[in-house]
Amino acid sequence: MITNYQIKFICSLHQKKFRDENQQYIAEGPKIISEIIENNFSVNSIFARKEWIEKNEALLHSKDISAFEVSEKELLRISSLITPNQVLAVLNIPEQKELSDENLKGIVLALDQISDPGNFGTIIRTADWFGIKTIICSENCVELYNPKVIQASMGSFMRIKIFYTNLEEAMHQCRGKMTVYGACTDGIEIQKAEKNKDSLIIIGNESKGISPCLEKYIQTKITIPAQNIFASPHAESLNASIAAALVSYEFTK
Amino acid sequence: MITNYQIKFICSLHQKKFRDENQQYIAEGPKIISEIIENNFSVNSIFARKEWIEKNEALLHSKDISAFEVSEKELLRISSLITPNQVLAVLNIPEQKELSDENLKGIVLALDQISDPGNFGTIIRTADWFGIKTIICSENCVELYNPKVIQASMGSFMRIKIFYTNLEEAMHQCRGKMTVYGACTDGIEIQKAEKNKDSLIIIGNESKGISPCLEKYIQTKITIPAQNIFASPHAESLNASIAAALVSYEFTK
Numbered sequence: 001m002i003t004n005y006q007i008k009f010i011c012s013l014h015q016k017k018f019r020d021e022n023q024q025y026i027a028e029g030p031k032i033i034s035e036i037i038e039n040n041f042s043v044n045s046i047f048a049r050k051e052w053i054e055k056n057e058a059l060l061h062s063k064d065i066s067a068f069e070v071s072e073k074e075l076l077r078i079s080s081l082i083t084p085n086q087v088l089a090v091l092n093i094p095e096q097k098e099l100s101d102e103n104l105k106g107i108v109l110a111l112d113q114i115s116d117p118g119n120f121g122t123i124i125r126t127a128d129w130f131g132i133k134t135i136i137c138s139e140n141c142v143e144l145y146n147p148k149v150i151q152a153s154m155g156s157f158m159r160i161k162i163f164y165t166n167l168e169e170a171m172h173q174c175r176g177k178m179t180v181y182g183a184c185t186d187g188i189e190i191q192k193a194e195k196n197k198d199s200l201i202i203i204g205n206e207s208k209g210i211s212p213c214l215e216k217y218i219q220t221k222i223t224i225p226a227q228n229i230f231a232s233p234h235a236e237s238l239n240a241s242i243a244a245a246l247v248s249y250e251f252t253k
Numbered sequence: 254m255i256t257n258y259q260i261k262f263i264c265s266l267h268q269k270k271f272r273d274e275n276q277q278y279i280a281e282g283p284k285i286i287s288e289i290i291e292n293n294f295s296v297n298s299i300f301a302r303k304e305w306i307e308k309n310e311a312l313l314h315s316k317d318i319s320a321f322e323v324s325e326k327e328l329l330r331i332s333s334l335i336t337p338n339q340v341l342a343v344l345n346i347p348e349q350k351e352l353s354d355e356n357l358k359g360i361v362l363a364l365d366q367i368s369d370p371g372n373f374g375t376i377i378r379t380a381d382w383f384g385i386k387t388i389i390c391s392e393n394c395v396e397l398y399n400p401k402v403i404q405a406s407m408g409s410f411m412r413i414k415i416f417y418t419n420l421e422e423a424m425h426q427c428r429g430k431m432t433v434y435g436a437c438t439d440g441i442e443i444q445k446a447e448k449n450k451d452s453l454i455i456i457g458n459e460s461k462g463i464s465p466c467l468e469k470y471i472q473t474k475i476t477i478p479a480q481n482i483f484a485s486p487h488a489e490s491l492n493a494s495i496a497a498a499l500v501s502y503e504f505t506k
Contacts, residue, residue: 118371126495128488131480156488191506227384227505235381235409238498242379245495246502252480253444 002047002070002078010047010078010090016143023093025145029085035155037063041091047078048087080147093145099163099170103134104177105198107251110136110167112214113205114240117142121152122241123203128156130252135160136200138167138211167202171217174200180219182210183243187221190250194220199251203244222247255300255323255331263300263331263343269396276346278398282338288408290316294344300331301340333400346398352416352423356387357430358451360504363389363420365467366458367493370395374405375494376456381409383505388413389453391420391464420455424470427453433472435463436496440474443503447473452504456497475500 012018013026024044027036030052037043037059046060046067053060053067060067067087075084109127114120120142127135142149144162163170174180179196183203187193202218204210210218224238224246238246265271266279277297280289283305290296290312299313299320306313306320313320320340328337362380367373373395380388395402397415416423427433432449436456440446455471457463463471477491477499491499 122492122495125488125492129477129479129491131487152492154488154490159487224382224502225506226382234384234412235378235407237407238382239375239378239405239494241492242375242495242498245491245498249477249499249502253478 002068002074006045006047006068007074007077010088013090014080014147016146019093019143019145024090025093025150026080026088026090026147027150028079028081028088028147029151030087032150032155033087033089034059035158036089036091037065039158041158042094044090044092046087046089047075049075052086081151096164097161099136099165099173101173101177103161103163104174104200106134107132107248108134108136108178108200109244109248110138110170110200110202111141111244112138112167112202112210113140113208114203115140115142116206116240117146117148118152119206119239119241120144120146121149121154121157123244124149124153124160124162125156126241126245126248128153128159130248132248132252133161135162136167136170137162137164139164167211167214168217171214174217180217181247182215182218182221183223183247184210184221185223185237187223189225190222190247193222195251201247201251203240203247206240255321255327259298259300259321260327260330263341266343267333267400269399272346272396272398277343278346278403279333279341279343279400280403281332281334281341281400282404283340285403285408286340286342287312288411289342289344290318292411294411295347297343297345299340299342300328302328305339334404349417350414352389352418352426354426354430356414356416357427357453359387360385360501361387361389361431361453362497362501363391363423363453363455364394364497365391365420365455365464366461367394367456369459369493370399370401371405372459372492372494373397373399374402374407374410376497377402377406377413377415378409379494379498379501381406381412383501385501385505386414388415389420389423390415390417392417420464420467421470424467427470433470434500435468435471435474436477436500437463437474438476438490440476442478443475443500446475448504454500454504456493456500459493 178200181201431451434454
């Protein structure tokens with residue numbers, strides 16, 4: 001059973017304004033919700049089809065979580081997806097931790113104004129695949145708790161430490177600890193670049209690239225070489241999540 | 254000036270049914286439309302803001318194309334985008350060519366039931382970047398002329414030969430001409446795989462992977478190794494467009 005008030009409230013969480021106000025967000029689908037519960041993420045409430053509740057009775061009981069049963073139609077009303085999938089959870093946004101020096105080791109991605117939620121979610125998922133533990137986002141990056149980011153990350157948002165901060169300040173903090181790389185179109189070929197164990201790689205905005213104010217911090221510009229550079233015309237750039245994936249692959253292999 | 258009839262017609266082209274019926278599709282944004290005109294793609298009509306028309310007067314004149322002026326509000330009504338961008342074109346779908354033996358050389362991607370339009374568009378864009386000339390799609394792949402595919406491909410759809418066909422038949426056609434690879438989770442590490450000059454690589458569906466009926470044609474299974482395989486839990490897979498990008502990169506570098 002779900003009340004009209006609950007429906008209205010959940011739908012409000014599709015919008016950033018109300019997520020900020022209530023410090024809550026939503027996630028959907030059996031796989032991601034099971035993982036959330038198993039990982040002891042802070043669950044506010046769960047709305048699910050009868051079948052899902054029956055199947056997950058033991059899990060819910062073990063974590064002392066109850067679930068509201070909803071009809072197909074009700075699930076469609078509260079879902080952010082075109083095709084809702086059995087279960088939706090309202091979750092509490094955890095307190096944001098400050099970027100500390102211990103996060104500044106290994107391979108770190110710094111996202112400069114990534115604005116597409118699908119791209120951001122995919123970058124998180126790919127980073128998780130390649131064992132990258134930290135992503136630093138500029139303050140004007142798309143919000144982590146946007147439902148599209150959560151869904152595209154496929155649960156990987158639970159395993160990556162994600163910080164929102166002023167990237168210039170983060171660059172200062174990095175000094176002497178990490179080598180700073182920038183993914184550009186005029187750098188040295190990524191295969192040929194010397195890759196340090198502690199590397200921070202800046203990925204720029206989808207259309208504008210890396211902010212001019214960050215350029216002075218870049219020690220090595222790297223480029224994913226196009227193979228049809230002499231063909232004209234050809235693709236002018238790669239999608240930001242593709243560039244991030246190729247960089248993540250090369251730096252962790 | 255745009256009529257209500259035109260508005261209704263263009264909006265109908267947001268749906269596959271009407272694209273099929275009319276053999277027309279839409280593309281949007283100054284960059285892609287300029288490229289379309291320059292490449293002599295078959296344009297049915299153009300709807301644009303006054304500024305765009307004035308700026309492109311010479312181009313339109315040289316190709317003998319006229320454009321209808323629309324207001325911001327009218328453009329929003331006909332656009333498939335949340336934020337329309339100056340110009341929308343109605344284009345004629347070209348006749349589909351049959352896959353011939355001359356397409357079966359170099360690096361070819363075979364997409365098995367890729368269903369997300371963003372993924373497909375991104376795969377096209379990335380293939381173009383890496384100089385891949387041919388993509389073969391199973392008949393149940395998402396449609397090339399879906400506006401989201403066209404937009405995500407960023408114009409690269411004009412430069413890649415894309416065929417829709419029965420993939421099993423395509424595999425037969427490949428025999429003796431190309432080595433068939435399959436991107437799987439249980440193959441040999443992609444860096445270590447011997448890569449032939451003429452290679453066809455199958456990329457499977459986002460959730461189901463490669464169809465069982467295609468498995469017998471795969472000569473070498475390849476895998477993009479995860480770097481956190483001993484961490485538990487971790488990302489279970491990569492997004493299909495990310496997998497296709499890493500494969501394209503490794504086979505063309």
